[in-house]
Amino acid sequence: MIVPIEQRYSKTTASMRHSFIREILKVTKDVPGMISFAGGLPSPESFPKELLGGLFSQVIREEGDEVLQYGNSDGDKVFKETIKKFEEVPYLSDEEIMITVGSTNGIYYFTRTLIDPGDIIVCEAPGFPGSLAAMEACGARMIGVEMDEYGMIPDLLHKILGRLSQKNEPVKFLYLIPEFQNPSGRTMNLARRRAIIQVAKEFDLPILEDQPYRELRYDGKRIITLWELARTEFNDPKLVTIAKSFSKILGPGLRLGFASGPPEMLGPMVKWAQKSTVSPDCATQRVTARFIEKGYMRDHISKIIDLYRPRRDAMLKALESYMPDGAQWTVPEGGMFIWVTFDKDIDTDRLFDLAIENKVAFIPGSKFYPEGTIKTNEIRLNFSYATEELIDEGVQRLAQLL
Template identity: 35%
Template sequence: MEELIAARVRTVKPSFVREVLKAAGRKDLISFAGGLPAPELFDVEGMRQATLEALEKDPVGALQYGATEGHAGLRGEIAKLMAERGAHISPDQLVITTGSQQGIDLIARTLLDPGDVVLLEQPSYLAAIQVFELAQAEMRGIGSDGEGVLPDDLERQILALKAEGRAPKLIYLVATFANPSGATLSRERRVRVLELAAQHGIVVIEDDPYSELRFHGESVAPMVGLAQEVEGAENLSVYLSTLSKVVAPGLRVGWMVLPAWLQQKLVIIKQASDLHASTFAQHVGYRYLQSGRMEQHVPKIREAYGQRAQHMMATLERLLPRVLQFRAPEGGMFLWASMASGVDTMQLVPRAVDAGVIYVPGAPFFANPEGHAHHLRLSFSNSTPEQIEEGVRRLASVVMD
């Protein structure tokens, strides 16, 4: 029955992380794979109170259909949050989504025709690669280092594509604590990327699920805020974020900041997709943000993740000295590491699972995976220090065997 499947779907690969998470259900398995928030850090009481308030103060609104753009109160609270992050926007620029993942999909469906070129940092977020594959786009990787994407390489690739008569349509970046690399794009590079986008008429998507999780260093304003300082960039800047990493992923509340020309068309696509994000979830999210509990709770998450990151790095240095190389992140959920000996980390996965530990190999994070088989991503967010210690010990037993 394969011939009944749409051609664009036949070649799309399943998400490696989602498949790995099926195995992670084993009770004896320590998972460094999925970027899951620590469940013991959920503000359950705060969510309970927000849910009760949503049902007590506006039960009809919480349980009825709503506007495609999203709940007005929630958009207002998110606009305040955006101002704290360094981007002063109007609530009218916001569209509430079912997690920021839906935002990537809606942008792709609104802007991309088959064969259009998307430029994305290398390595890049797996699920974004999956969306662009489904849109039948051509993906070109931009080189990166510890400060994120390299603007000179971005410019080189733009000019090369334009010389072929093929102007790229999108640039996709996770500018703060990138998934999987953990790198943060410096302010200077953010401005340069925006300048290039404005010069060549390319839409920039900044996906920002992690910026609240900074445990070291100074924050950097989001590109949608900096775009107001770069002539021509404001009309080409898109920003995505979510409450998943700091409140609860089960809430599935995300948002987009969009220029008006794009918002008008994207809202039509969203209407056809799901009418609107869950009104009940939006009302709960609104009440939670309005209560001020998020500002009180996030420092606890930052402290815990900072401790877990430090413990994972110290344990790796102790048990796998000079074998596993990595950069220390300033926030987020991940360590991006490389096998010094060039070992194929994909081939190690079955042995690691047998030993009771799981991670994500690095190759799937690249649009062109050749030459990247020695990388791996380790998540520290969802493991206690004791689990990190034992998990790294199990990993070392496989690597050193």
């Protein structure tokens, strides 16, 4: 008898969940009249098509022998040097930086390096489902810690880590998105960053800092990363590994990011890369290096900020104008998301079905929680994709349903 392929799946494959967000994107894409606040998509208006087109053609012609060849698993040396300059970290050794295929890839290798099935990762609740799914696929158990307006609450983190340590449950690392968090839009202030690092050090817990939105700040001052804070104030360069991405500032289709951390972490991560992607795309690395070297990046980021800031403001204004009493929302200083909390009796999973019928899409809050912490009266709204007019119309539609 022939065994169906589905029955041959490994236990991990069989238990892997479909991404709800990807499913929604399929449902909402190309539906005439649909206003979508669901995805985390950059606006295609922000893609520097002309500049990249020119650079791709130049790089293939001028450096084709090199970039069409297999590349280094840890990334291209030229690109690494460019990143070090751009990020103002010239002192980093090549062993402390690794180029990845988008930041998801770096997050996956980091997890692969530390997690055995059943190990625990502590993260924010709500958190980013893309990473949570990648971590769960490695066999990790995710434990969420509640947030307030400044991010993960250190006292709660302390309590949870204390409890787990008493039960002898192995927590392997702490996963944090300190800036313009996906999904909540919240940013950890400096005091909170220090407090979280202190707790992590007390429990001897490495941190994975996910920073894909850092460049997209619309107001307020830049705050030092956990990565830099650990290296400088805490004199602990091994505590934090940071994952960054070019997805939100150049285009997610390029699949380019990088990770920086101690060689003891990056070494095995590169070994994972050798066994899966072999190397990141060589031409894309050199093109992005040229884009930065020619000075295009800063101007380009300013343009994206000028495009997204009015969209964020339009969404905040529309929420103020149309939302019923009792609704509250975050005011993000950057990034792409606003998090709305309703009265407890509003079930946003049900609201979602109604909203789709009425051609407006969002992601229900329940999709962002690790197991056991789920709340159902919240939603995530993306403001980077729709125009200001559509944002106003979409929020109005949503408010009418409420």
